[in-house]
Amino acid sequence: MVQRTSSAQWNGTLKDGAGTMTLGSGAYSGPYTFASRFESGPGTNPEELIGAAHASCFSMALAAALGKAGFSPQSIATDAVVHLGKVDDAPTIVKIELHCVGVVPG
Numbered sequence: 001m002v003q004r005t006s007s008a009q010w011n012g013t014l015k016d017g018a019g020t021m022t023l024g025s026g027a028y029s030g031p032y033t034f035a036s037r038f039e040s041g042p043g044t045n046p047e048e049l050i051g052a053a054h055a056s057c058f059s060m061a062l063a064a065a066l067g068k069a070g071f072s073p074q075s076i077a078t079d080a081v082v083h084l085g086k087v088d089d090a091p092t093i094v095k096i097e098l099h100c101v102g103v104v105p106g
Contacts, residue, residue, distance in 0.1 A: 008032075021049070038084075038091070047093060051080035058098055066104055074103040 005024030011017050015034045021044070022029040035041025055078040066073050078100040085094040 021046075047082040047084050050093065051082040051096065054082075054096055055080040055098060058100065062100065062102065066102075071104050071106055074105065076100065076102040 006022065007024070008019055008021040010019035018031060018033045020029060020031055031043040032045050033041055033043055036043035037045040037047070059076040059078045062076055062078075063073050078098055081097040081099070082093055083095040083097070084091055086092060087094065
C-alpha cells in the first residue's frame with residue numbers, strides 16, 4: 001500500500017505563534033498562523049490543503065468512472081469550498097462543497 005507523509009511545526013501560543021507545514025514530497029512548504037486559518041491573514045491553512053486534496057481526488061475518481069463507462073474526458077476542473085465552523089465550541093469542518101466542470105466528448 002502506498003503511504004504519503006506531511007508534517008507541521010508550530011511555535012508559540014495559539015494566537016501569537018506561527019507554524020510551517022511541509023508535504024513529504026517536498027512539493028510545498030509554507031507558513032500558517034492563527035490569522036491565516038481563522039481570519040484573512042497571509043499564508044495557507046489546513047482546510048485549504050484539505051480542499052485541494054478533496055478536489056483533486058474527486059477529479060481523478062470522476063475521470064476513472066467516466067473511463068469505465070466508455071468516455072474519455074478531455075478535462076475535469078473541480079473547486080472545493082471548505083466551511084470551517086464550530087461544533088461543541090471546537091473548530092470543525094462542517095461542510096465541503098465541490099463544484100465540478102468537465103469536458104467529456106460524447
